[in-house]
Amino acid sequence: MNDSLALTMNQLFGKSNLRALAAPALIIMILAMMVLPLPPFALDLLFTFNIALAVMVLLVAMYTVKPLDFSVFPTVLLVTTLLRLSLNVASTRVVLLQGHAGPDAAGKVIEAFGHFLVGGNYTVGIVVFVILTVINFVVITKGAGRIAEVSARFTLDAMPGKQMAIDADLNAGLIGEDEARKRRSTVAQEADFYGSMDGASKFVRGDAIAGILILIINIVGGLIVGVLQHDMDAASAAKIYTLLTIGDGLVAQIPALIISTAAGLVVTRVGDDGLDIGQQFVGQLFGNPAALALTAAILGVLGLIPGMPHLVFLLMAFAIGGLAYWKIAQREGQESLAQEAAVAAPAAAAESPEASWNDVAPVDVLGLEVGYRLIPLVDQSQDGDLLKRIRGLRKKFAQEVGFLSAPVHIRDNLELKPNGYRIALKGVEIGAGEAFPGMYLAINPGRVAGPLPGTQTRDPAFDLPAIWIESNLRDQAHALGYTVVDAGTVVATHLNHVILSHAAELLGRQETQSLLDHIATEAPKLIEDLVPKLLSLSIVQRVLQNLLEEGVNIRDMRTIIETLAEHAGRIQDPLELTSQVRIALGRAIVQQFFPGKGEMQVMAIEPGLERVLAQALLSGGEGALEPGLADTLLRETSLAAQRQEDLGLPPVLLVSGQLRWLLSRFLRRAVPQLKVIANAEVPDSRTIKVTTIIGANK
Known part of the structure; x- marks a missing residue:
C-alpha cells in the first residue's frame, strides 16, 4: 500500500508533472488574489515580481530572431494582464481598508511610486498617470493591434501560395518529406500566432481602460471611506487616498507600458536574417556612414546659430561625426584587405610548369x-x-x-x-x-x-x-x-x-554498367544471362535511352531485364526490344498518365488516316509523308492536344504498335507534351474512351 502511494505521489509530483502543474497553479493564484486579502508585504513582493516579469518579457522580445520563437507571447499577454488586474483589486482592498493609517498602509512599493516618483503631489501624479495611459492605449497598443490585425489577414491570405511553394520544392526534390512537413507546420503556426496576437492586443487595451476606471473608483471610494467611516476631513482624505491610488495606478501602469512595448516589438519585426531586433536596429540605423556624416553636419550647423545651445549641439555633432569616421575607416580597411588578398593570390602561385596531359580536362557531363x-x-x-x-x-x-x-x-x-x-x-x-x-x-x-x-x-x-x-x-x-x-x-x-x-543523354555507358552492377547485387544470375551473352551493353543502353526519351522511368529494372532476356534470342534491334519492354511496362506507363482504375480518355487517329500513315511511314520513314498530309497531321494533333489539356486531361494519343515509335518521334517536335502509347501497352483491365479522333473530318 505504501509503495503504491509512493508511486502515485512520485507520478504526481515528478519533475515533468511539476512543470506541467506550474501554469495552472499560477493562474489559480492570480485569480485567488482577487478574492483573498493580502498583507502589504505580500503586495510589495507581487508588485516587484510584476515589474520583473514585464522587464523579462521585453528583453526576450528584444532578443527574439523570429516571431515564432516567442509563440507563447499571446498567452503571456493574458497572464500578465490578469496579474495586474488582480494586484489592482488586492491593492484597492488594502488602500480602502488601511489607507487612513498612513501613506505606507498599502506597502512600501505603492508608497514609493506615490511619493518619490511624483514628489508627493497627487496632481502631478494624476497627470503622469493619464499621460502614461494615453501613450499605452492610444499610441503603442493601438498601433501594435493594427499591425497584428493586418499581419493576421495577410498571413491567412498568403497560406495557399506558401503551401504551393512548399509543394513545388518537394516535387522538385529540393526538400524532403520531413522538411516539407516542418514548413507546413511553420506556416500554420504563423497564421495562429498573428491571429492570437490580434486578439491578445485587446487584453492590453482593456487593461488600460480598466486602469483609468479603477483610478476614478479608488479616489471616489477613498473619499467616501475616509470622510464617512474614519471621520477624516475632506482635504486629508483626498490627499492620502489620492496619493495611494496614484501610486497603485503607476505601479501597475508602468509594467503594462513595458508589456505593450514588447508586443509592439514582436509584431513589427520584419525580416528573417538571423539577427535579433537590437542587432537589426544598430546595423541598419547606424550602418550607413554617409547618413551619419550628414546628420553630424546638420547638427554642427544648428549648433553655430546664435541663440542655440552650442555645447549640446556641437558635442552631439562631434560624437556622430566620430562614429561616421570610424565606420568609413572600418569599411576601407575591409576593402584593402580584400584587395591585398586578391593581389597576393596570383603572386603566391608557382611558375606555370610545362604542358602535360594533366592539362587536358575532360568535359563535364x-x-x-x-x-x-x-x-x-x-x-x-x-x-x-x-x-x-x-x-x-x-x-x-x-x-x-x-x-x-x-x-x-x-x-x-x-x-x-x-x-x-x-x-x-x-x-x-x-x-x-x-x-x-x-x-x-x-x-x-x-x-x-x-x-x-x-x-x-x-x-x-x-x-x-x-x-x-x-x-x-x-x-x-x-x-x-x-x-x-x-x-x-x-x-x-x-x-x-x-x-x-x-x-x-545523361545515361551513358558508364551509368548503364553501374546500373547493371547494382542490379547484379540482388539478381546476379539475371544480369549474367543477359549481358554480354545475349545482348551487348550498347544495345541495353540504347533501349533504356529510348524509354527515357519518352518519359518512361527505368525504376522497374527487373521487368526490363527479364523482358530483354526473353526476346533477345530472336530480336537484336533496340527499337523492337523497346516496344516489347514498353508492353511489359504497360501498366506502369498507363498509370503514369491515368492514375487509379478509371477509364482512359485518350485521342485516336481515324482508321483510314492510320492506314495511310502506316503505308507511308513504314515504307520510307518520316520523310515519306506528303508535305500537305504532314502539315495537317501536325496541326490537328496540336489542336487536339490543346483541347485535352483545356479539359484537364493528359494529351495521350493511342495508336497501333507499328506506328507508335515513328509517330512519337514525328509529333514530338511540334507537340512536345504529347505522349503516344500503343494499343498493346494498355492493360486488359482498363476501359478506353476516345475523346477526339484526329482526321475524322478529312
Whole structure:
C-alpha cells in the first residue's frame, strides 16, 4: 500500500508533472488574489515580481530572431494582464481598508511610486498617470493591434501560395518529406500566432481602460471611506487616498507600458536574417556612414546659430561625426584587405610548369556556371544552400527515374552577366537564366488577384510570366496568389527541369554498367544471362535511352531485364526490344498518365488516316509523308492536344504498335507534351474512351 502511494505521489509530483502543474497553479493564484486579502508585504513582493516579469518579457522580445520563437507571447499577454488586474483589486482592498493609517498602509512599493516618483503631489501624479495611459492605449497598443490585425489577414491570405511553394520544392526534390512537413507546420503556426496576437492586443487595451476606471473608483471610494467611516476631513482624505491610488495606478501602469512595448516589438519585426531586433536596429540605423556624416553636419550647423545651445549641439555633432569616421575607416580597411588578398593570390602561385596531359580536362557531363553575384548561393561559408539542394535533386532524380546521374560541377564564369547562370550538358549550353540573391521571383500561375511592382521576366524552367520583387513584398505576393521562390530555388528548379528533360543523354555507358552492377547485387544470375551473352551493353543502353526519351522511368529494372532476356534470342534491334519492354511496362506507363482504375480518355487517329500513315511511314520513314498530309497531321494533333489539356486531361494519343515509335518521334517536335502509347501497352483491365479522333473530318 505504501509503495503504491509512493508511486502515485512520485507520478504526481515528478519533475515533468511539476512543470506541467506550474501554469495552472499560477493562474489559480492570480485569480485567488482577487478574492483573498493580502498583507502589504505580500503586495510589495507581487508588485516587484510584476515589474520583473514585464522587464523579462521585453528583453526576450528584444532578443527574439523570429516571431515564432516567442509563440507563447499571446498567452503571456493574458497572464500578465490578469496579474495586474488582480494586484489592482488586492491593492484597492488594502488602500480602502488601511489607507487612513498612513501613506505606507498599502506597502512600501505603492508608497514609493506615490511619493518619490511624483514628489508627493497627487496632481502631478494624476497627470503622469493619464499621460502614461494615453501613450499605452492610444499610441503603442493601438498601433501594435493594427499591425497584428493586418499581419493576421495577410498571413491567412498568403497560406495557399506558401503551401504551393512548399509543394513545388518537394516535387522538385529540393526538400524532403520531413522538411516539407516542418514548413507546413511553420506556416500554420504563423497564421495562429498573428491571429492570437490580434486578439491578445485587446487584453492590453482593456487593461488600460480598466486602469483609468479603477483610478476614478479608488479616489471616489477613498473619499467616501475616509470622510464617512474614519471621520477624516475632506482635504486629508483626498490627499492620502489620492496619493495611494496614484501610486497603485503607476505601479501597475508602468509594467503594462513595458508589456505593450514588447508586443509592439514582436509584431513589427520584419525580416528573417538571423539577427535579433537590437542587432537589426544598430546595423541598419547606424550602418550607413554617409547618413551619419550628414546628420553630424546638420547638427554642427544648428549648433553655430546664435541663440542655440552650442555645447549640446556641437558635442552631439562631434560624437556622430566620430562614429561616421570610424565606420568609413572600418569599411576601407575591409576593402584593402580584400584587395591585398586578391593581389597576393596570383603572386603566391608557382611558375606555370610545362604542358602535360594533366592539362587536358575532360568535359563535364553536367555543368553549372554562375556569375560572380551568384557565388554566395554556392558558397557554404556564406550560408549558400544551392549545393545542398543539388544533392537533393540528384537523390530525387535517382529515386524517380531509376539511375544516378553524373554529378553537377559548379564553377564561376566572369564572362556571364553578374546575375546570370548557364547549365551545360557535355559542354553545350542547354539552359540559361538570371537570378537575383536577396530578391524573390513571383511566378504567375494564371490566376493572380493583382499586379506587383518589380522587374518583369519569365520563369526559366517553365516559361511562365513572373516578376522579380523585393523581399518586403513576399507576403503581399503570396496573398495575391503568386508562387514566390527565392533565387536559389529558381536555379535549382531550372536545373531539375533540364536534368529530367535530358535524362536519356545523361545515361551513358558508364551509368548503364553501374546500373547493371547494382542490379547484379540482388539478381546476379539475371544480369549474367543477359549481358554480354545475349545482348551487348550498347544495345541495353540504347533501349533504356529510348524509354527515357519518352518519359518512361527505368525504376522497374527487373521487368526490363527479364523482358530483354526473353526476346533477345530472336530480336537484336533496340527499337523492337523497346516496344516489347514498353508492353511489359504497360501498366506502369498507363498509370503514369491515368492514375487509379478509371477509364482512359485518350485521342485516336481515324482508321483510314492510320492506314495511310502506316503505308507511308513504314515504307520510307518520316520523310515519306506528303508535305500537305504532314502539315495537317501536325496541326490537328496540336489542336487536339490543346483541347485535352483545356479539359484537364493528359494529351495521350493511342495508336497501333507499328506506328507508335515513328509517330512519337514525328509529333514530338511540334507537340512536345504529347505522349503516344500503343494499343498493346494498355492493360486488359482498363476501359478506353476516345475523346477526339484526329482526321475524322478529312
